[in-house]
Amino acid sequence: MSGVTVFGLCAAAAVGLGFYGLITNPQPLRKIIAFNLLGSGVFLLFGVVGRRGAVAGTGNDPVPQALVITGVVVAFSATALAIALLLRLFQTTGSTKLSNRTSPGDGSDPAGG
Amino acid sequence: MSVATAFEIVLAAVVLGLGTWTIVVRETFSATVGFVAYGLLVALIWVRLDAVDVALTEAAIGGGLGGVLLLGAAARLWDADLMAMEAPGEVARASAAALSVLTAAALAGAVLLLPDPAPTLAPAAVANAWATSLSNPVTNVLMAFRAMDTMLEKVVLLLAIIGVWSLAPDSAWGGRPGPRHQADPRGVLAFLARLLPPVGIVVGIYILWTGADHPGGAFQGGAIVASMWLLAIMAGLADTPPVSRRSVRFILAAGPGLFLVVGLAGLLFGAAFLSYPPAQAKPLILGIEVAMTLTIAATLGLLLAGAPERSAEP
Numbered sequence: 001m002s003g004v005t006v007f008g009l010c011a012a013a014a015v016g017l018g019f020y021g022l023i024t025n026p027q028p029l030r031k032i033i034a035f036n037l038l039g040s041g042v043f044l045l046f047g048v049v050g051r052r053g054a055v056a057g058t059g060n061d062p063v064p065q066a067l068v069i070t071g072v073v074v075a076f077s078a079t080a081l082a083i084a085l086l087l088r089l090f091q092t093t094g095s096t097k098l099s100n101r102t103s104p105g106d107g108s109d110p111a112g113g
Numbered sequence: 114m115s116v117a118t119a120f121e122i123v124l125a126a127v128v129l130g131l132g133t134w135t136i137v138v139r140e141t142f143s144a145t146v147g148f149v150a151y152g153l154l155v156a157l158i159w160v161r162l163d164a165v166d167v168a169l170t171e172a173a174i175g176g177g178l179g180g181v182l183l184l185g186a187a188a189r190l191w192d193a194d195l196m197a198m199e200a201p202g203e204v205a206r207a208s209a210a211a212l213s214v215l216t217a218a219a220l221a222g223a224v225l226l227l228p229d230p231a232p233t234l235a236p237a238a239v240a241n242a243w244a245t246s247l248s249n250p251v252t253n254v255l256m257a258f259r260a261m262d263t264m265l266e267k268v269v270l271l272l273a274i275i276g277v278w279s280l281a282p283d284s285a286w287g288g289r290p291g292p293r294h295q296a297d298p299r300g301v302l303a304f305l306a307r308l309l310p311p312v313g314i315v316v317g318i319y320i321l322w323t324g325a326d327h328p329g330g331a332f333q334g335g336a337i338v339a340s341m342w343l344l345a346i347m348a349g350l351a352d353t354p355p356v357s358r359r360s361v362r363f364i365l366a367a368g369p370g371l372f373l374v375v376g377l378a379g380l381l382f383g384a385a386f387l388s389y390p391p392a393q394a395k396p397l398i399l400g401i402e403v404a405m406t407l408t409i410a411a412t413l414g415l416l417l418a419g420a421p422e423r424s425a426e427p
Binding site: 002003004005006007009011012017018019020023025026027030032037040043044045048050052054058062065067070073074075076077078079080084085086090091095096 | 419
């Protein structure tokens with residue numbers, strides 16, 4: 001098994017881990033971290049595919065590399081916006097609960113667990 | 114099994130261990146610290162994948178600035194961490210785990226079944242490098258072949274900062290972002306904040322300049338300059354500027370603005386939107402990169418500083 005495959009499997013596992021954390025962690029900040037973990041796994045998959053497409057003169061296909069560099073910066077700015085929203089929510093309500101105040105007779109909750 | 118493969122397996126295992134730690138650990142602060150370490154080790158994976166440009170970006174933005182952002186938020190949400198949150202039930206947990214394992218397994222299967230020979234655009238990128246006289250293929254793709262992506266990404270940064278600023282309370286509208294930082298003027302932080310920025314700014318400019326032919330470029334250089342600025346702010350040596358200041362807004366718009374002007378000039382006088390005449394390609398790209406570095410440094414710094422919290426008048 002080559003190193004590229006090892007990292008590819010690692011990336012797939014990171015996506016799975018991030019996905020699990022995103023669904024099950026009730027804390028919004030933990031959801032943001034989990035989402036970043038998921039994103040970094042997706043970026044690594046790009047890197048693995050690009051590494052296989054390397055030709056003489058380049059160690060890694062430059063097109064996926066450029067996409068990932070753009071993606072890292074966009075992911076950072078989205079994270080910053082999410083954290084600003086979260087801090088403002090905490091400042092206004094004193095809590096970071098995401099669930100809206102559901103009354104007992106509200107019927108089915110589309111958000112699920 | 115060679116030593117290199119053994120190292121790669123150990124590296125992947127440590128990265129996955131840290132990833133698991135950030136998901137399962139109880140305290141949010143520990144999860145954040147785990148994520149910073151994870152980001153730095155992922156940068157090592159990028160080096161092993163021969164993608165040094167991405168490794169630099171991942172270390173500077175993913176691990177470094179992202180870590181500061183998450184640590185700052187975790188510290189300010191310390192009280193919220195203590196509140197009991199209703200965790201999802203057993204069934205929800207089990208189905209989430211099943212769904213995640215399925216996703217990971219599907220991706221792992223895709224990795225194992227990738228087509229051979231791998232489809233690639235690298236030969237096209239190498240063959241057309243003459244058109245820009247830059248020899249770093251990643252910079253070529255970012256600044257010339259897929260310049261549209263990079264320009265739109267600058268617009269995304271601008272939109273993100275507008276979004277963050279619009280979360281300011283009425284009393285601080287147009288004011289200074291974040292709290293005023295205080296540090297012991299004779300402490301280690303203030304000392305480092307005096308010692309490091311001159312070196313860091315030179316390194317940032319070097320990374321920008323060398324990006325034409327070697328790994329580096331505007332993103333990585335801008336991130337380093339931004340971190341130097343943040344260091345001075347955190348040590349209390351500098352204050353964040355009021356967001357209503359005209360010069361701040363000019364710098365934030367300079368990168369995408371110049372990019373758009375050059376792009377439109379290409380449409381008017383050249384072949385297409387964002388096409389550079391090969392003779393002037395390098396000076397044009399370097400000019401855009403200088404403006405972009407300033408914009409990226411200012412935007413990343415202000416995104417980290419957050420929404421305005423104090424009115425502009427002291």
